[in-house]
Amino acid sequence: MTTTARAYPNIALIKYWGKADEELMLPAAGSLSMTLDIYPTVTSVRRNNNDADTMIFNGRPATDRELARAVRLLDVLREIATERGLPQAGTWHVDIATRNAAPTGAGMASSASGFAALAVAAAAEFGLELSPAELSRLARRGSGSAARSIVGGVALWHAGTDAQSYAEPVSAPEMRMISVVVSRKHKKITSREAMRITAATSPYYAGWVETTQEMLPAAVQACADGDFTRLGELAEMSALRMHAAIMACEPPIHYLEPVSWEIIALAGELRENGIPVYATADAGPNVVLITTPTYAEEVAQAAQNLGTVSISGPGPAAQVLPASASLFGGEGEKHE
């Protein structure tokens, strides 16, 4: 049998940066994001009769590091399956084929959609019916932000214990995100590594965690109130405070480039002209502009000289696709 699932990336409004527990992938603070409706990852999982897992990534064999991260998530799933009365599941292994429409490693959160799709496909391939909260907790073990890509629309990922730390949907004002991709280069330092360095060396790390704990409930309240302006203000502050903590590392880490700052400044200029738009950026030079549906086109036009723009709205939850979507052809992965 083969199971195929699709998940979309998400962009955080209140950022996740730092872990309370690396093994369990528990965040130091909660976060809030919107799942996008562009750049999905499609992942097929099929049980094999071997004693190892294999993975094809965008049509080529996965690197050892990519495979090791997938295996870690599968190990958690094998444990869950064993606990749920499938004593043989500890020895089950799978072939994975995964395709990602996003520029991997360039700050467009491809690991979030990737691990969310893997969690959904692998759990179904094992015959387990996991709830959305359980799938979110499983996806979290692959990549923290993947916990949020299980959820459609706006997702609140809770900090806390293993049992408490999953993402759930919250209702929010209608938003559009305009991603301005300025570079497809691989980032030099992964989020995971940079989070460790920030926690270990940034004098602002404690302040960052504290302010996130304060901003998160305020952002959730702004969502409930349908208050886009307040939510946007908090989102931009969260991104800038995260980058401030990162820049203060020893040695310093710079994700934002001169053009990134130009885009952030553009958001401020547009606001002065009465356009509700706020900027955010993850662990890379790309910037995402957050606005309301009315202004999406205008904002995209204003940014188009600064990078490759794409507009996205709220995307769907991660889900299993019909058998016809399988990435496995007769032999190995289908080549398009």
Ligand code: DP6
């Ligand atoms: C800047 O989820 O990629 O995008 O949990 O170590 O896999 P790991 O990190 P990851 O970090 C995302 C960081 C961020 C902010 C965010 O998405 O909240």
